[in-house]
Amino acid sequence: MRQAIKINLKEFFVERYNFKIIENKWQKYWLENNNFKSSVQKDKKFYCLEMFPYPSGKIHMGHVRNYTIGDVLARYKSLQGYNVLHPMGWDSFGMPAENAARQNNLNPKTWTEENIQAMKKQLKQLGLSIDWDREISTCSPEYYKHQQKLFLNLYDKGLVYRKESYVNWDPIDKTVLANEQVVDGKGWRSGAIVERKKLNQWFFKISHFSEELLKNLDELNHWPDKVKTMQKNWIGKSYGCEIDFKIEGSDQIKSIKCYTTRPDTLFGFSFLALSVDHPLSKFYEDNPEFKKFKENCSKTGTTEESIAQAEKIGFKTNLLAINPLDKDDKVPVYFANFVLMDYGFGAVFGCPGHDQRDFDFAKKYNLKISTVVKPSDKDDNYVVDTEPHTGPGIMINSKFLNGLKVPEQSISKTINYLEKNNLGKRKTNYRLKDWGISRQRYWGCPIPIAYDENNEVIKIPEKDLPVVLPNIEKLGTDGNPLDNEKKWKAVTINGKKCTRETDTLDTFVDSSWYFLRFCSANNKDVPFKNEDINYWMPVDQYIGGIEHAILHLLYSRFFVRAIEHKSDNFNLKEPFKGLFTQGMVCHQTYKDKNNKWLSPDEVYSDNGKDFFKKENRKEIVKVGPSESMSKSKRNTIDPEKMIEAYGADSVRFFILSDSPPEKDVQWSDSGMNSSFKYIQKFWLLNEKIHQIFKKEKVKSNSEIDLFTNQSINKINIALENFRYNVIIAVFHEIYAFFNKLLNEEINFDNLKENYKKILIVLMPVAPHLASECIKNLYPDEQIKWPLIDKKLIQSKKSNIVVQINGKKRSIISIESNLDEDSVLKIIKNDSSLDKYFAEKKIFKTIYIKDRIINLILK
């Protein structure tokens, strides 16, 4: 469509911007010219990585936001002259494929591969600057072959081991359930009550690195504090001591070991509590009452109700535990539901006066509650009454500990005493548990292990890798699919008949090293080459959702350490130098009169206040709060449709515009629309400028230089700090400025030089539009991120705020860099300020150069 646009008596004839043709053209161009292909070079590198997606079939707005943020950074760094690595891959093992396969009688591999193709096409439509030559997919044998090698490597280093552990077992489906598949204690598909079952499973010894993983958080300066705090809490370091309690009342049991962080409260000792899984429970297994109690315990913790109540219950034994600090102090021993076997020793000593749990327990079973710590402002007769005193204070009723400050003096003094008298030992504990990696699933990386006739572990020899998943045409619901593959399971190793391990690896293993694989994505022999790692790693900027704050990021940190452990030529400790966690994309939710969720497509409104069903435009729709887009609430917006309707640049522009990237952003039609208009407007502006280029202008205009430099300075600062919403705001200002400029006399050279810079800084945000504009206006010129003229920014004129007694009274425009006296002189000559000076004298002056002057009058 060709139309005339009249501006201030000048006529321009311009084409409207056809994003479909132009975006397509540039995407093709980038691909054909290998624009984003990366290789090891001498230049300074920048590794920009976004968390790779699970190939569910369609990209969602969360992906659009994630990958747009990453692409802005990658393109910016590239224009700055960095050698950028910006790869993409697929986290393609996992349960959705298996579920989809069962439901629709499909092959998980075919399902996954089709999804990958569909999503790849969508990602390409976004115009991302990705090096597709490095594409990887974790479900491909080409990938997991190396993972199996790494597994065996860690096994050789003693970082992998096997032990019995509990799983959620669905007795109807005869399958193991993931935690999220257990809903209210029942299997999500069968509805059967989930049982705890003990299985032999593989573990990574992540606990070996607890201290290192904790300590090194301090060095991750470019990580959000929030994530670091979460990991710190997760690792859960605590200082305390272990104490051996002597036991009376049994021939077999002589002592029980406890871990405590509060040994100083030993004189408040009231009971000793054991986990039902404690080794000593074997002495009670024949007791029907204990059996019943144990059953009761395994039920609590899964249903919402029991968590809400969280009642403390116990089973009293006939044993007595002796206080190590007072031989005459003997207390009962219980099994209790609140003691966990996998922390400490599965045994705790109870001091109800100074611990909430112990207090609740003691109240229920009428146990002794002694007070051994008083708050600093209370006297020695202080007694714990309706609630325990868990805070700091002073020791009382504790013999040689009396008067000590709690906790800073009391704990260390007690531990010293216990150690000296061989009653206990100082100990640091971590909450972090070893990582269970066995999954009784089909669609995952096979564990490269077999067992001989004696059930001894045999490694699959490297020459026989990969252990390829057998192709199973129809997945049954019973048990672990690989367990039923008789042919596949049988394997001969070194002449010995063996049976393969039928568990597959947790998919978190797949994503714990994929960033290393990207560095040598096409190497067939090794997972990665050290020279590639040395050049590209660590990832300079990792970008993804906050939901991975703990597991994925901690596992990746562990995995890199595990590879480095006992290795001569691998020198990496932390995989991600910078981390950025983006917010979610939200949308209003809608429900019809039957409380059924409605999608935005089904809703109609002409005033933005009252909403109706689109089909009849009558039935009132209830508008709910804006929530993160999810299929279950049906408040999703399909990115493909948006790109189709508005173009990739508009969508990118909008997803960046409204909120800072780390916060949630609201999707709004009007916002999307306005971004679309902006792209169109900018194109018209560009066309007008293009035509001016052909005319002659004379007057110089230094305002353009100043404005351009200031704007780019703002954009630089915003880019470096992930304030991408500010960049969009600056571009709105830029448009307004240049558009206005067209009404004035412009100097040709001046405009040409500055406008080029504007187009270059537009490239990361709207790459198609910017590329097209640059090609039209500057066909043969080099494209490099513009440098700023710093002197120019510190402009010759400053606006200075004049405050009288701390209140703003005026703004004066003066020359920059003036001293205080000169400014004062100007102010005194300013008649509009006279009224403030009447009959008053300047008592004090505060002057901040080029910014503010504050006059204190008396």
Next chain:
RNA sequence: GCCCUCGUGGUGAAAUUGGUAGACACAAAGGACUUAAAAUCCUUGCCGCUUGCGGAGUGCCAGUUCGAGUCUGGCCGAGGGCACCA
């Protein structure tokens, strides 16, 4: 319960880190251009009086400071994380 983060117009948000509060955008109202529409552009936005000016104002209450959205203490509210971790 414990830990963390955040409270700025009708809305999403800016604010060079202690120095002009509300940039930019959405929504609303009014206007310009146009035969009309689309597109584009401009103005307004709390209180008081007459244009202009003055006043209040960043959840609430104190404090530090010439000066506080920003720093300190207390309170209120919202969101997130962990959950019997001994």
